[in-house]
Amino acid sequence: MPHFQRLYPLLAIAVLSLGSVSLAFSDSDDDDEHERNGGWLSPRADVAPVYNSIYAEECGACHMAYQPGLLPANAWAQIMNPAALTDHYGDDASLSEALRAELAAYLTDNASDFSSRTRSRAFAVSLDSGDNSGESLPRISTTAYFVRKHDELSPRMVKDNPEVGSFSQCNRCHQGATKGIYNEDQVRIPGYGRWED
Ligand code: HEC
Ligand code: HEC
Structure with missing residues (x-):
């Protein structure tokens, strides 16, 4: 499809200058088949980017800034609780109260x-798969949705992979993660290459 390939950068610029990708593709946007078959639609973010x-x-600072749309509000509220931030998955991620309140509001x-x-x-429907390791x-x-989408990956590809380390490092495998793009066409696992389903 040479036409589409040449159109693509123009389209991207047009979309960017609209300021909101969702305006441009609001209907076919979340249609998986579209994204997979017609590659040129893939810049449309699956999850609203961080603005x-x-x-x-x-x-x-320590991992990619996860998009707010990856967790429901009650989960963000737990994570942004002042006490929870001092013991944030084993790290101290505490913030001034003003900053904490501002970021908590943005997330929720x-x-x-x-x-x-x-x-x-x-990501909203199923909070816990029960596999929280205490x-x-x-x-x-x-989340159940995440676990289901990643159940074909072996520990060698993830936690035993020095270039990945854990499933929390979305952007090590998802090339477009920081832009909110998670479709499987843009997955490359370090040391394993492109993901072929
Ligand atoms: C001082 C470093 C640090 C900072 C700053 C930090 N985090 Fe984290 N965060 C971590 C670590 C470490 C993990 C666990 C990563 C792992 O298991 O590999 C984590 C994990 C997470 C997870 C769970 C990821 C998953 O596996 O699903 C979320 C959500 C999260 N952080 C949100 C935040 C938010 C929101 C902020 C800002 C308020 C923040 N983090 C700031 C260190 C940090
Ligand atoms: C070790 C590499 C790796 C990491 C780290 C990883 N993923 Fe994935 N992800 C994959 C692969 C591979 C697939 C495709 C799986 C399949 O289709 O069988 C996938 C699929 C997905 C899908 C479904 C895409 C689709 O088109 O159906 C979403 C959404 C997703 N990942 C989000 C995330 C998020 C969010 C994170 C971080 C919290 C993350 N992933 C971390 C490798 C990874």
Whole structure:
């Protein structure tokens, strides 16, 4: 499809200049078949990208800044609890009260249960797969939807893979993760290459 290939950069610019990708593709957007078959639609984010630069900086210091649409509001509220931030999955991620309140509001306001995007809705329904390994804080990577989507991956590809380390490192495998793009066409597992389903 040479036409589409040449159109693609123009399309991307047009979409970007609209300021909101969802305006342009609002109907066919979450249609998986479209994304898979017609590659050129893939820049459409599955989950709304992070637009809050303070959040991107503060919560992107140790791992990628997860999009708010990857967890429901009650999970973000637990994670952003002041006490929870001092013992954040084993790290101290505490913030000043003003900053904490601001970022907590950003996360809960844009949480998966308030998103119209199908991918976010999937993260909204099922909080816990029960596989929390004794941890009290919710995780994106233990939601039932996440576990189901990643059940073909072996530990050698993930936690025993020095270039990945854990499922929390979305952007090591999902090339477009920081832009909110998670479709399987853009997956490359370090040391294993492109994912062929
Ligand atoms: C000081 C480093 C640090 C900072 C700052 C930090 N985190 Fe984390 N975060 C971690 C670590 C470590 C993990 C566990 C990663 C792992 O298991 O591989 C984690 C995990 C998470 C997870 C679970 C990921 C999963 O597996 O589903 C979420 C959600 C999260 N952080 C959100 C946040 C938010 C929101 C902020 C900003 C308030 C933040 N983090 C700031 C260190 C940090
Ligand atoms: C070790 C590599 C790896 C990591 C880390 C990883 N993923 Fe994935 N992810 C994959 C692979 C491979 C698939 C495709 C699985 C399949 O289709 O069988 C996938 C699929 C997905 C899908 C479904 C895509 C589709 O088209 O159906 C979503 C959504 C997703 N991942 C989100 C995430 C998020 C969010 C994180 C971080 C919290 C993450 N992934 C971390 C490898 C990874």
